[in-house]
Amino acid sequence: MEPITFPVFLEPIDEKMVHHLIVVPDEIAKGFLNGKGAPRIFCSVNGGPEFPCALNPRNGRYVIIASKQLIKKNRLYIDVLFEISIRNDPNNGLGRPEELNEVLDQDETAFQAYNALNDGHKRGYIYYVSQAKSVDSRIKRSLEIVEKIKKSGMLKVDRGQLEGEM
Incomplete structure (x- = not known):
């Protein structure tokens, strides 16, 4: 599957362990769902290197949890549009080094x-x-x-x- 690229904003939330989310539009997320929990995907921010992540269901939406490291490394800011690309991980996150x-x-x-x-x-x-x-x-x-x-x-x-x- 080819990566799907779309524009997104960083969304702040007030939770104990998670502080920012990237919301994936429903029409895009549905193409990745496989009925077995949170699908494992590869993500890329603004055309940068891919990294493994998950498409998590949360409050009726599908999101990617944005770590502090991801935000800092990619210089992401709230209310500043950026592009994210996602594609299926054929190994379900289990590709061993x-x-x-x-x-x-x-x-x-x-x-x-x-x-x-x-x-x-x-x-x-x-x-x-x-x-x-x-x-x-x-x-x-x-x-x-x-x-x-x-x-x-x-x-x-x-x-x-x-x-x-x-």
Whole structure:
């Protein structure tokens, strides 16, 4: 699917964890809905680099939550029109970085524990690894995650099978 570009305003809201929204027009949002919660999409502000996000239902509308980092990086202001482009994320936000794939491919126990995680936990780990700037840092973070998953993920995987392997 090709990106859809449209003009929007940054909308302030007064909530504890969320302070700004980008409202996606209903006619555009409906093309992304798949019946499985908040669709994962790729976004781009004013033609800049794409970043993963979600199309969240909120008070009868569909919105993209605008983080402080996104606002600062793109110099967004309330009442100043800007363009946003969105397109489907074919991997539903679960496209793993190469470094994490390599580490998981080398450890079957970690791979099984990772696969037992829910999609939200997987996305969190993917984001954590992806945000590292250097390859060495992404490898280090991948190794850290694998150890954490093996320790905490055992509750979600057949314990007898894992304990027999140790």
